[in-house]
Each structure stands twice: as structure tokens, then as C-alpha cells.
Amino acid sequence: MKVTAEICVIPLGVGLSVSRYIAACQPILEAWHLKPQLHAYGTNVEGEWDDVFAAFKECHQTIHDLGAPRVHTTIKVGSRTDRPQTNDDKIAAVRGSSE
Amino acid sequence: MKVTAEICVIPLGVGLSVSRYIAACQPILEAWHLKPQLHAYGTNVEGEWDDVFAAFKECHQTIHDLGAPRVHTTIKVGSRTDRPQTNDDKIAAVRGSSE
Amino acid sequence: MKVTAEICVIPLGVGLSVSRYIAACQPILEAWHLKPQLHAYGTNVEGEWDDVFAAFKECHQTIHDLGAPRVHTTIKVGSRTDRPQTNDDKIAAVRGSSE
Amino acid sequence: MKVTAEICVIPLGVGLSVSRYIAACQPILEAWHLKPQLHAYGTNVEGEWDDVFAAFKECHQTIHDLGAPRVHTTIKVGSRTDRPQTNDDKIAAVRGSSE
Numbered sequence: 001m002k003v004t005a006e007i008c009v010i011p012l013g014v015g016l017s018v019s020r021y022i023a024a025c026q027p028i029l030e031a032w033h034l035k036p037q038l039h040a041y042g043t044n045v046e047g048e049w050d051d052v053f054a055a056f057k058e059c060h061q062t063i064h065d066l067g068a069p070r071v072h073t074t075i076k077v078g079s080r081t082d083r084p085q086t087n088d089d090k091i092a093a094v095r096g097s098s099e
Numbered sequence: 100m101k102v103t104a105e106i107c108v109i110p111l112g113v114g115l116s117v118s119r120y121i122a123a124c125q126p127i128l129e130a131w132h133l134k135p136q137l138h139a140y141g142t143n144v145e146g147e148w149d150d151v152f153a154a155f156k157e158c159h160q161t162i163h164d165l166g167a168p169r170v171h172t173t174i175k176v177g178s179r180t181d182r183p184q185t186n187d188d189k190i191a192a193v194r195g196s197s198e
Numbered sequence: 199m200k201v202t203a204e205i206c207v208i209p210l211g212v213g214l215s216v217s218r219y220i221a222a223c224q225p226i227l228e229a230w231h232l233k234p235q236l237h238a239y240g241t242n243v244e245g246e247w248d249d250v251f252a253a254f255k256e257c258h259q260t261i262h263d264l265g266a267p268r269v270h271t272t273i274k275v276g277s278r279t280d281r282p283q284t285n286d287d288k289i290a291a292v293r294g295s296s297e
Numbered sequence: 298m299k300v301t302a303e304i305c306v307i308p309l310g311v312g313l314s315v316s317r318y319i320a321a322c323q324p325i326l327e328a329w330h331l332k333p334q335l336h337a338y339g340t341n342v343e344g345e346w347d348d349v350f351a352a353f354k355e356c357h358q359t360i361h362d363l364g365a366p367r368v369h370t371t372i373k374v375g376s377r378t379d380r381p382q383t384n385d386d387k388i389a390a391v392r393g394s395s396e
């Protein structure tokens with residue numbers, strides 16, 4: 001099952017600066033070939049469900065490994081069976097409708 | 100890795116009534132022994148990461164199988180390494196702090 | 199516009215125990231007569247859009263006032279124009295479909 | 298209270314293509330001067346809490362006005378009192394930590 005997804009990880013118990021934890025996830029998402037698109041409220045990815053969630057587990061676990069005793073992760077995931085759709089397709093469709 | 104989590108599934112392309120799709124997820128979450136707690140904006144569960152996400156994949160796939168050509172799922176997942184905490188523990192902690 | 203909604207507040211920079219912050223939101227939601235239903239991943243409410251979001255602002259601000267220098271809040275909000283639907287209606291519809 | 302936020306709107310009961318509904322929100326977010334950044338799982342904005350949520354209400358209502366009898370909106374909103382932080386600052390901090 002091909003999906004697009006968004007992950008947003010929040011470490012707790014490590015103070016206010018969370019950027020280095022989020023940064024640690026980017027190479028994981030790259031290594032799984034999920035075409036990560038970082039934005040200000042998460043990172044969007046795409047790929048097979050199993051790859052996406054294996055990568056998300058690795059991200060979540062990595063935040064613990066970096067010292068965060070509590071991790072809160074929010075995920076959106078979508079799929080459609082009528083036709084393929086990438087993250088770039090989704091953005092292009094909105095931009096196309098705006099014209 | 101023990102986690103607590105929330106899943107909220109939204110089928111698209113099947114009209115306004117989504118309750119039968121959500122209902123179809125409940126026995127899946129039960130079958131995985133995730134102690135599901137249904138509420139008005141999702142279902143909370145707890146268990147091992149791998150079990151939780153195997154069940155969530157099954158839920159998402161089941162919505163497609165029931166006829167929804169597009170499915171949008173949102174997930175929250177949390178874990179802590181300092182001490183175990185169940186969904187009931189979380190609710191009790193808030194109620195305890197209110198007194 | 200009548201809505202149902204879910205709020206989940208996360209204070210950052212105050213350590214691991216977040217229950218007293220969440221507890222502080224409950225009387226606010228009560229005071230706005232939003233029929234709060236606490237669960238393990240947030241609190242569900244219902245009411246007019248303006249009341250719901252006035253209360254959510256008060257909750258978010260209160261977390262700061264209690265000492266959290268950073269607050270992350272996630273919200274789900276839904277409305278329908280075909281017929282009224284409360285949070286209890288939503289749960290009953292799922293339970294009814296399960297039988 | 299200055300905030301950064303993400304909005305993701307989902308119309309129900311209007312079929313599979315949701316891009317024109319999302320497109321209708323972009324000029325609203327622009328008109329409120331919220332510096333919208335469209336991505337594949339929502340649109341990020343920044344501004345005063347009251348402006349952000351006035352715009353979000355207008356977006357949600359507009360989806361109904363365009364014919365969707367049911368609308369599901371998810372929002373993330375964050376603020377910090379220790380120092381100002383824009384959406385661009387957040388992205389730069391992650392990219393800076395990756396080097």
C-alpha cells in the first residue's frame with residue numbers, strides 16, 4: 001500500500017530546543033528513500049506503508065536514544081486506490097485549483 | 100517499546116456517515132489486545148509499538164476494503180522510558196491533579 | 199456554527215509530568231459549558247465555534263501562565279450542516295454499527 | 298500572543314478531489330497576512346492567535362459554503378515566551394542542526 005504521510009516528533013524533558021532531535025530524523029527518512037520534505041510543523045514523506053512506519057519507529061526510538069525520556073509523535077497518513085498521488089502531486093493540485 | 104496511541108480514521112468518497120468504518124476497526128484493535136478506548140475523536144490503545152502499528156495498518160486497509168477509495172488517518176503515539184504509564188494512568192494523573 | 203472538537207496540550211520545558219497542566223484546562227472548558235470529556239489523548243468538547251476557540255485560547259495561555267515557556271497544542275474540529283451531532287451521538291453511532 | 302500554526306482541512310461528502318477546497322483557503326490566509334506556506338499535508342501560518350483563528354474559522358466555513366456538508370479540520374499551534382520564532386526560523390534551526 002503506497003502512502004503519503006507527515007511525522008512531527010516532540011521530545012519532552014529535554015528543554016525548549018527540539019531542533020537537533022528533529023534533525024536526527026532527516027537522515028533516517030532519507031535512508032528509507034521516503035523523499036522527505038521538511039516544513040515548519042513536521043516532515044512529509046511517501047512510500048510503502050511498511051517502509052514509512054519502519055522509518056517512523058526508528059525516528060521515535062532515536063529521540064529516546066538521544067536522551068529524551070518522553071517522546072510524543074503525531075502522524076498523518078493517507079492513501080487512495082483510485083489513482084497514484086505523490087506529495088508533489090498534492091501541492092500541484094492545490095496550486096492548479098488556485099489559478 | 101511500549102506505547103500509548105490514538106487513531107482516528109476518515110474515509111473519503113463514501114458520503115457523510117463514517118461510523119460503520121470506525122466500527123470495523125474496533126474488533127481489529129481488540130484482536131491485537133490493545134485495550135481500545137473509543138471516544139468521540141478516535142480510539143486510544145496501548146501495547147508494543149509493532150503490535151499497535153500492525154493493527155493500525157489493518158484498520159486503514161480495512162477502510163479501503165469496505166469501499167472507501169481514499170483514507171486519511173491521524174495518529175498520536177507516545178512513550179516514556181522513565182516509568183511505565185497506561186492510558187488509565189494518564190487519565191488518573193489528570194484527575195488526581197484536579198483535586 | 200456548532201462544532202465538536204478535541205484539544206491536546208503539551209507543555210515544553212517543564213519536565214516529564216504534564217498532568218497538572220492538563221488538569222488546569224478542565225475547569226476552563228467547564229466554565230465555557232463545552233461538556234468536556236477527558237480521555238487519555240486529549241479532551242473532547244462541543245459548542246459554538248467561537249466559544250470553543252475562546253476556551254482553547256484560555257487553556258493554551260494558562261499553560262504559559264503556569265510556567266511553561268513553550269506550548270504545543272493540537273486540535274481537531276468538525277462540523278456538519280446536514281444534521282446536528284454531539285460527541286455522544288458520534289460514539290453511539292459507532293457502537294450502534296458494531297452490533 | 299504570537300503563534301505559529303498548521304491547518305489541514307478535509308471536506309467530506311464531496312468525493313475524492315479536495316484540492317479546490319484547500320485552494321479556497323489560501324487567499325483567506327493571505328488576506329489575514331499570515332504568511333502561508335502550503336505543503337502536502339496542510340498549510341503553515343504565523344501571526345497573532347486571534348488573527349490565526351479568525352482566518353481558520355473563515356477557512357472552515359468556506360469549505361461548507363463551497364458545498365461540503367461535513368468538514369474535518371486538524372490544527373497544530375505553538376507559542377514560546379522565551380524568544381520569538383517564525384516558521385522560517387524553525388526550519389533553519391533544523392537544517393542548522395543537520396550540518
